[in-house]
Amino acid sequence: MGSGPSNPEPRVLQALATPPIAPDDPAFGALLDDVSALGRAVFQTTNACTLAVAGASRAGIEAVLASTIKPGDSVLVGVYGHFGELLCTLAARHGATVDRVEAEWGTAVNPDDMLARVRQRPPKLVALVHADTSTGILQPLEAIGRACRDTGSLFVVDAVLSLGGCELAVDAWQVDAAIGGLQKCLGGPPGLAPVTYSERFREARGQPHTTYLDLARLEATWVARQGLETAAMSTSMLVAAREALGMVIDEGIVARWERHRRASRALRSGLGAMGLELFGDPANSVPMISLVRVPDGVDESGVREQLLRQQGIEIMAAFGPLRGQVWRLGTMGTNARLASVLATLAALESVLVSRGFRLSRGAAVDAALAA
Numbered sequence: 536m537g538s539g540p541s542n543p544e545p546r547v548l549q550a551l552a553t554p555p556i557a558p559d560d561p562a563f564g565a566l567l568d569d570v571s572a573l574g575r576a577v578f579q580t581t582n583a584c585t586l587a588v589a590g591a592s593r594a595g596i597e598a599v600l601a602s603t604i605k606p607g608d609s610v611l612v613g614v615y616g617h618f619g620e621l622l623c624t625l626a627a628r629h630g631a632t633v634d635r636v637e638a639e640w641g642t643a644v645n646p647d648d649m650l651a652r653v654r655q656r657p658p659k660l661v662a663l664v665h666a667d668t669s670t671g672i673l674q675p676l677e678a679i680g681r682a683c684r685d686t687g688s689l690f691v692v693d694a695v696l697s698l699g700g701c702e703l704a705v706d707a708w709q710v711d712a713a714i715g716g717l718q719k720c721l722g723g724p725p726g727l728a729p730v731t732y733s734e735r736f737r738e739a740r741g742q743p744h745t746t747y748l749d750l751a752r753l754e755a756t757w758v759a760r761q762g763l764e765t766a767a768m769s770t771s772m773l774v775a776a777r778e779a780l781g782m783v784i785d786e787g788i789v790a791r792w793e794r795h796r797r798a799s800r801a802l803r804s805g806l807g808a809m810g811l812e813l814f815g816d817p818a819n820s821v822p823m824i825s826l827v828r829v830p831d832g833v834d835e836s837g838v839r840e841q842l843l844r845q846q847g848i849e850i851m852a853a854f855g856p857l858r859g860q861v862w863r864l865g866t867m868g869t870n871a872r873l874a875s876v877l878a879t880l881a882a883l884e885s886v887l888v889s890r891g892f893r894l895s896r897g898a899a900v901d902a903a904l905a906a
């Protein structure tokens with residue numbers, strides 16, 4: 536019940552045991568076709584270039600940035616948490632001149648500030664995190680996508696946390712490139728990053744100082760099916776990704792967003808009834824991770840360790856400016872369900888009580904059930 540990796544779905548883990556498939560096996564092309572088609576459905580796009588980059592989600596983000604940024608290019612990043620910082624670091628590492636619009640941790644970037652900067656001096660690329668796992672905040676994207684289309688800037692979105700957990704409409708919101716991750720709300724293990732990008736983005740690609748993360752190389756395999764003799768891939772991961780993405784479609788994408796929303800609502804009601812205070816602007820909170828303040832006098836890491844050791848439940852610490860001040864509780868993928876929420880609340884309650892924290896026993900579970 537942490538900030539990821541979340542518990543993988545058993546069906547996805549089983550799929551991971553599939554033996555490797557060589558590129559000249561007809562099943563190889565069929566697998567890529569399936570992952571692309573399912574990726575399009577989950578990203579809500581018709582982008583021909585919908586593929587997956589092997590590696591942690593960060594590999595997908597780096598492939599997207601490295602493949603478009605040339606030294607000296609201007610990149611505007613909205614920063615409201617740790618993963619916005621990561622976008623700045625990666626863009627700078629690949630030679631960009633990075634400009635930032637910042638928001639305090641716990642709030643979203645003001646879209647008007649972002650729009651003013653985009654219109655004033657249109658950057659080559661605008662990058663934003665859709666849902667930042669470090670703060671539990673959701674960033675509205677639609678107006679920024681529209682502005683980027685007007686000014687000719689490319690719009691790149693880190694959707695690692697949001698993909699499969701809350702609404703994300705790549706085409707409708709005019710996002711040029713989006714990156715997801717298997718290990719947050721998709722119910723898979725870390726190791727593969729689904730990526731989609733528009734034709735407009737494809738035309739702006741350059742030749743990066745990396746061959747492994749060169750989108751042109753990946754496109755040759757995924758879209759043009761060229762050079763397959765040397766295109767060995769982590770096919771077992773791709774079979775797992777097909778299973779994970781397929782489970783989103785089987786459940787219904789809207790039903791899945793709603794399930795995440797219900798689970799976080801129940802969890803937050805329970806945490807409130809326990810006397811704990813939620814962190815962050817409630818108007819922009821994400822439905823897959825909840826941040827709660829550590830009460831005065833309570834040992835932040837001691838509670839987490841006891842929860843894990845005694846009750847087998849993992850919740851996470853915070854970092855950056857929130858280090859030591861909040862816990863982060865995930866309701867992602869298979870954990871976005873009432874049973875997991877109730878077990879977590881009951882366990883946290885007993886751990887807090889054992890450490891002398893005064894609360895109304897049983898109130899958390901009742902409040903979660905009522906919500």
Ligand SMILES: *Cc1c(COP(=O)(O)O)cnc(C)c1O
Nearest residue numbers: 591592593618666668695696716
């Ligand atoms: C987890 C996460 C990442 C990084 O994912 P890795 O698979 O650990 O590389 C990037 N962005 C966001 C918003 C995340 O939640």
